[in-house]
Amino acid sequence: MFDTILSGQIIQYLFTGLTIGAIYALTALGFNIIHNVTGIINFAQGDFVVWGGLLMVMFARFFGFPLPVAFFSVVGVMVFIGAFIYYFNIRPIKKPSILTMIMVTIAVSIILQGVAMFIWGKEPYALPSFIEGPPVYVYGAYIMRQSFWVLGISVAMVLFLTFFFNRTLIGKAMRACADDPGAAGLVGISTPLMICAAFMLGSALGAVGGAVITPITLMEYDRGAMIAIKGFGSAILGGLGSFSGAVIAGFMLGILESFATGFVSSAYKDAISLVLILGVLFTKPEGLFGSGANKKA
Amino acid sequence: MKKTAFILFLSVFFFVLSTASGWAADNEPYKIGAIVAVTGNASFLGDPQRNTLEMVVDIINEEGGINGRPVELVLYDTESNASRAVTLARRLITRDNVLAVVGPSTSGESMAVIPVVNRAEVPMIAFGASTRIAEPVEERKWVFKVVPGDDLAIRLKYDYMKRNGIDKIAIATASTDYGISGRQHMRELAPEYDIDIVFDDTYGPGETDLTALLTRIRGTEAQAIINWSIGRTQIVITRNWKQLGMTIPLYQSYGFGSARNIEMAEGAAEGVIVPVSRIVIADLIADDDPHAPVVKRYKRLYEERFNEGVSVFGGHAWDAMFQLRDALAEVGPNRSAIREYMENISGFVGNNSIFNRSPQDHVGLDMDAYVMVKVKDGDWAIIDE
Amino acid sequence: MTDQILEVKNLTKRFKGLVAVDRLSFSLETGIIKSLIGPNGAGKTTLINMITGFLSPTAGEIIFRNRLQKHNQAHRIAASGIARTFQTIELFKNMTTLENIMVGCHLRSAKEIISSAFRLPGVKKEEEKIRDLAWHHLKSVNLEKYAGQKAGNLPLGEQKMLEMARAMASNPSLILLDEPVAGLNEAESQRAMEMILSIRGQGVTVILVEHDMKVVMQISDEVLVINYGRWLAEGSPRDIQKDPNVIDAYLGGEAIGACH
């Protein structure tokens, strides 16, 4: 009796952790894509997730678009916003030092948050699951149907990115820019174009995360900072630049938080994961999985 | 000749001046200061409060003011920021020279402002919920409260639970001022009702998923859950409770008392039990209820004027302003006389029930301030007993 | 044997399989100018970085003034009396020319944050001392007229002079100059050479890394040639020019040949 309850709990925590971790993983991937091509850590990455969720609510609930249409509209809008940010905020900077870029992306984050508040207000918004229905009962745990969507879409995104960077021309060109912008320029790859593509992709990726998670967690305008630091934490734990590392670390962080809630307390959940992130930053800044830095896909 | 004319001119001048100033003194408005969180995180409190204050002042002035003198409202926005609230309270007292202060909206801001009004000896009617705002009363000489304490809502819940055979409960509270205060009262009052708290945990106000916490509760013997939070987390826990297919009842704090919460929970709120203020269920209360005239009037006027649903929080502003009107009508523009009157107010019918204050109690409300309701078919239903 | 300021024994540096410096040994007499030459990629800059503590050796020893250098941090090695300049000019671009040299005097002064913040006794005196010293070094390279200008705005030749003056301001006993005349015109080169000679004149030992063989042959007391990180030849400029191994290494002898 006791064992069944406990194993049911563990499965429950595992799924909750995987679901939350999927968002960290997608956010971490977004950080990596932009970082690999530009060397910039985009502090607005968390706000892309928020915007993805809120736009999804707007399209699906208020405009009444069918779900797939709403989903791809969200991606479309965010690709546009990514390009907009690059052309109007990143490109005009004459001396792009790391400090300047940090401050620019912080400013962009504040502005995205402000505009979101302007459009949607401060209330949280809910969204129905992509497929309605009661939770699935698995070995004493109840798994929300949306969790399967979150996990499925995250896996799909990872596969897509692997394919994109290894098989497509533009993906390879982006990698070339990341490795050596000068050489890439010599063979006719336009670096600005590739940076723009990175912003478009990073912003779309964040938005996908936001759109799939909102049915579970609701969404409101000011959630960006926390998502950003957890996503960045995942990127660091996995070794900044490593896609597979980011995904594994994202899921790990989610599961850690879920188990911390289950066995310690909800209140210190964030503190526990932040301490882990800082600990790794201080002792092993190259990430948990050896020299992950700049390893791609 | 010239001299006489000059003297004549001077006397006319002073006569005009003295009558003018005398006239001004007779009609000089009563100044009431307000500091509410119109913007910032607590704008869901401050916004309806601002609306209500402006509306009530208009009502009073349309009725001819108080003793023939109009009321002037000096209202500032604290931006939900305690340090700003302090600055603005000082500004109201030193620059605007107000007779009394209403607000601030949150408990944190109210606590921050208390030393300011006590030192300046200006009566304040706070809109914060925490019981600490009005206690200990020796240190709250100039501070009053219109929000019924958390303890009253909890007593009502415990009372109801006992009658329904529940004696083992799980409590989950947000780590906010509101949640901590609720948790403290729940723990303090449980022995009195012979209720056993078998699970007790807190979570951050930014929590997005509480399934792990609910899963732990499932592993205990709890017969009911009380969640004490405000904002997003009370919706999250409601949805997670439904998603996990939990069968034990979920009790929410009075902060759940807003139609929007039922809507946001998307059907998951069915069966949730909440103690609410009468204003939330204004349409459901009987016409012979002593509160009916006030509550229904406020709801009608507010919704006509602002075209949005009335809220509990605006109701606090209504009660505070009308209490001040009664005080001014009775004792005139004198800060300490106003304080005296507020301290002994009795039989005042407001949105938050009937106030009977005393020097030992600067709130003056009892359990009757709340009504137990259940969410049924997407709306509130009074639990008949 | 005369007084040795520096002795390098079996020094080795590997980067991920690539051997940049390979069991290199040599010694350096006090008060001379020793040039370090070799084809591109010979490991000259790696060697300099090891001696100055910017890189730690994989193996081997560096003995400076009869003491084994613990290969730790660059600032400690600087404090032991080794100064350097950089191949790519590393001036403090946003500081004035005078301030650059004042930073150079860092090791000759001691006041820390708290005493400076509150101008405790002695700070004013020390600041005056630093300022006087800086002026002295500024004058030694004739850059007084640029004193108040941002270092980043100086012409290239002046920047190289400033960098040397700044290094000298730290009062070193050994100075390592990484390509001090690269990119300079004839007149500027001449000034740089005079400066290097005057450094030796002040009793400071010089290690010079330079591609311009004319400069090397003209001012060096000794030349050390390395190739693929290994010791190739060592001796007076005249001997080196004749060394068949050296001529061989400089395939076709372009650089050496140019001197004849």
Added chain:
Amino acid sequence: MTTNTALKVSSFTVFIMILPWVLNLSSATAYYVDVMIFVAIHSIIGCGLSLLLGYAGQISLGQAAFYGIGAYTSGILTVRMDVNPWFAMAAGIFVASAIATAIGIPTLRLRGHYLAMATLGFGMIVFIVFNEYIALTGGPSGFGNIPPLSLMGHPIESSFSFYYLSWLAAIIVLTASLNIVNSRPGRALRSIHDSDKASASLGINVAMAKVKIFVVSGAFGALAGSLYAHYLTFVNPPAFDVFFSLKVLMIVVIGGIGSVWGAVFGAALLNFLPEWLVFLHDFDVLAYGIILLLVVMFSPQGIYGLLAGAAGYFFKFIRKESDHD
């Protein structure tokens, strides 16, 4: 201090001394004395970040933590242990300096983004502690009844007297910062900003210099926090959240990172803007975001840089004109 700086500081001091008398002439402006107190407090914490960011080139997104540590130490010591407020203030500065040292040594080895994120995370952890360690901090409700600072038995609690106290502190901090900048340790910091390689080659312990200035910025933050606590007599966590750290960053960057004066200008701007932008309601945050973006993109030297440039141009122009005469 050069004579020029000394002149600037003393004329600024005179201006600050006269200002409340002018503001008090009209009841419409008397309230600005209160606003000016926050300008002083924010200038102090701003000077700290300005030294770190503008001179050492190291970013911190966790300054609110030190502000909070100063405020809470002052509050807890005076309320719970009845310590004299001045000692409590000193203790707050000491605790913050100790924590800054412990955090700074591992953190400042990191560069750029890592440092930004590490300080952000540090700030969040400290905030969580303020919120959750209820036994010590009073949790989300905070606590009140913090005694005011007093001078020879007279409590400094009126706006007027606190104005002078806070500005006395701010001017001391400003002077100390200017002194640091124009002396040996300050030059070392600025040199690190331009080339840490060259700095090390001249004997500067780059890592230690960064830690030291981080500690100074933490100490200034704690001083500001302690003043805040004794002025408001109340502390609760929201005053020390991540957004406050961002606000300090905005104060420094918008004011101008090229000079510690920028922090004073930034603090004034960010405190007076909300007074003038009341009509924007919540969207003043958006306005700050836009101003920050514009400053970073088009005027990296900030408002102070613009003003100094304009003043320089103006004086040059006047001089030229008079030369013609």
